[in-house]
Amino acid sequence: MPGPEDRELVNGSWKRRTAAGPRRRPPWLGAAAGSAALLALTGCDFGAPPGASTQGRTIADLYHVLWYFAIPVGVIVYGLILWSIFRYRKRRDDDGALPKQTRYAFGLEVTYTVIPILMVVAIFGFTYRAEQKVDRVVPNPAVVVDVDGFQWQWRFTYEGKGVTVVGTPGNVPTLVLPAGQTAQIVLRSEDVVHAFYVSAFLFQRQAIPGVVNRFDLTIPSPGSWPGVCSQYCGLDHTSMDFIVRAVPPATFQAWLSEQQSSQSATGGTSS
């Protein structure tokens, strides 16, 4: 049956007749939806810890920035793929003619080469700045701790204090540090490659035999966080855990004195 003049039958339903063919969703709708989603997500952590150390906070911020690039890219590319699948599928009433056999579009190809280059240059800038901050070691930290990894425990030696803490099977060692001050870790391995990783600090560094790695941990507020060995190191890699505990500086000094006296009395280390 003939329909109203401004409508046509498409795939069994009536659509408004426009100069460009059946009505399509307005192109700005996708961009608006994507932007709304993006704004909603700015309050989101994207699954990573917020960063219990200042270095970790820098990394978490960079992580969020990368998501702000990833989301529009993902939305646009997914949108284009899904749009193609739905809009350009062969209709049941297809006449069998070949579609226009477009092989290239030079301007478009240059555009989608140049814009990603600009984006990665920007991402590189953010990355470089963050890395300078995270990797910086200060010349006069509040405390320096030698961290030695070995199969399959950690040993923490407080330089110049005569205090050593070592883990034993079933007894996870705790690295006590002063909150609000900068601690410097000097990381070594006694045998194979290990890695010192604290997820809450979004940070890890490998302990490689023959290499001395140095990094700072600045923990603003007291707390206690688990750490693991993140470089596979053999049979009991799974249980090479440790804990980092930040306490107020006065408590830290008290703990150090207590450890010094108990360790010089027993002549050994504590766990």
Next chain:
Amino acid sequence: MSTTVTAPPAEHPKAKRLGLIGWLTTTNHKQIGWLYLGTTFVFFLAGGLLALLIRIQLSRPDMSFLSRQEYNQIFTIHGTTMVFLVIAPIGLGLANYFVPLQIGAPDMAFPRMNALGVWLFIGGGLTIYASFLSSHGAASAGWTFYAPLSDSQFSPGAGTDMWIMGILCISTGSILTAVNLMATVFMMRAPGMTMWRMPLFTWNMLITALLILVAFPPLAGALALLFIDRHFGGHFYTPAFGGSAVLYQHLFWFFGHPEVYIMVLPFFGIVTDVIPVFSRKPIFGYAGFVLASMAIAGLSMAVWAHHMFTTGVVDNPFFSGMSFLIAVPTGIKFFNWIGTMWRGKLTFETPMLWCIGFLLNFLIGGITGVMLASAPIDYNMNNTYFVVAHMHYVLGGGSLFAIFAGIYYWFPKMTGFRLNERIGKWGFWFTFVGFNLTFWPLFVAGLRGMPRRIQSYSPSAGWTDPNTLATIGFFVLLVGVILFAVNLIVSIRTREPAGDNPWDAGTLEWATTSPPPEHNFTWLPPIRSERPVFDWNHRNDAAAAGGDGAREGGP
């Protein structure tokens, strides 16, 4: 157009059946291709079984389904299998079968060396699996095999040595096959098949071959030095005697990063051959795609130490910058694929479904890869399940899906009959849903700090839910793989004839019979573009190419 071209013959010579000796002594590229495909399928099932054991062990906290010794061997051999014995060799196998066909050649340039390559691969793989029977069991240093852990002091036992020797055999076979591929593509193309008219699977295999040639020798060197350290008093990797543990990482990753592109470029090529067929349009931006592949290959040689960001001894900004750059040509390819589908007439037979799944999965893998390329981000994510999820998205969700696309697409050509469409579609959906259900939660686990290669975890770590979900997803994925095996069996029983060109595809392999005769072609169409069979079949259709098959665009 020449008037002396004749039509393809109606009858075709019957392929002869091979006995055991026939298979052992074949030098025909198609049969060698079958040897690769059959062997890699068996290794895929073996590696998948190891993955099943891993996922059971990690499904709940504190499980002791596998002991630590067993677990460490299992994840080592799972990784080794999937990297060295499945993904890369399937590329070589499909290349063996189809590169000569796609360029109009009767065989590969060096047929006997071709056979040597596949037998070295099979021998190497069997050596690695035989190591489970040795006194200390299989190697357990991770597929990355870092020194000093892989040295004799920390990994005594023949299993570790058998791993080294197996990999050396496989490497040699790969190098020989790469030489063969390059010589074949350079010197054995049919008249009129200029380099810029080759199908993109062939282009990508050529580029992959160059990558193999420059990447595998450093691996062989790294392992040879390791073997000398282990048994001949060497100290290349022992710092106490003047060696360097970091040297191993440099040598390994100089191989290791191009290796992942060796495991992905062939399958980009397959997807680029399949999408145009089911969009009824030529590939969009042929020249751009070729240049992008070259850029990816070149850049991939200069980014190896992004696997070493947390060592503290490499220049992180250099490697971050180079790694970010690789995102650009990969993005170009995505726009090539989308541009091909754009304003096309898409149908969704099983090969195309797998391609769509590839696009959706690989995007996630690619975006997370760009995140990992940022060194400070890698400080958080390195060696966590975030990396595990990323790599499985690109290699599983990406390469494996593209492999299935290639198998469904080319199965009719190789056998003469079709794979069942209905089972194929069910298999795709189970695999797609199962795959995402398995690996998306692992991103979450990694962001919550779960490291790799741990045999168990405590309930208080917060990693339980993602792991349980991943194991459930794995069983869904398993159904998909079973459906593929079922499809093979059902299709072989039914033998629904496919004809020479069931998909109306355009590249030269579709100009011959299904399966092809021994030396591939008794007739060839004129070659004037990258899709000569399409041009020939649509020569009376003005819409096909704008005239007499003259190629538009590109050099």
Next chain:
Amino acid sequence: MKTSIRFMGLAGLFGIAIGIVYWFITYEPFGTVLLILMGVATLIMGYVVWRRTSGKSFPEDAETITYAEDAGDEIGHFSAGSLWPVVMAIGVVVGVEGLIYGVWLLVAGLLLFGWATVGLMQESRG
């Protein structure tokens, strides 16, 4: 053959250039050596192809050639099958096990490898 030669020339020069850039940014010796040698190796391949093919034209590079024009040349010799590749492979695999399990296996492997080498050479000549 222009494209093939350009492809390898470009790849080789890229390797050398990146190697030089890498050295002056990082002063790291392992990667520098790997990159530069990779570039040199690729350039050597390109050079060989160039020397072997310069001055000749090839039907595969001709954009508008017909099959009638190229008819008659023998493309190559493609063997019907050969025992020697699998024998050689067995020799290699057995031989490397000899490095692990004992010299006698290494000897066996070398013998098989030698036998296969002779067999392959005889096949080529015959």
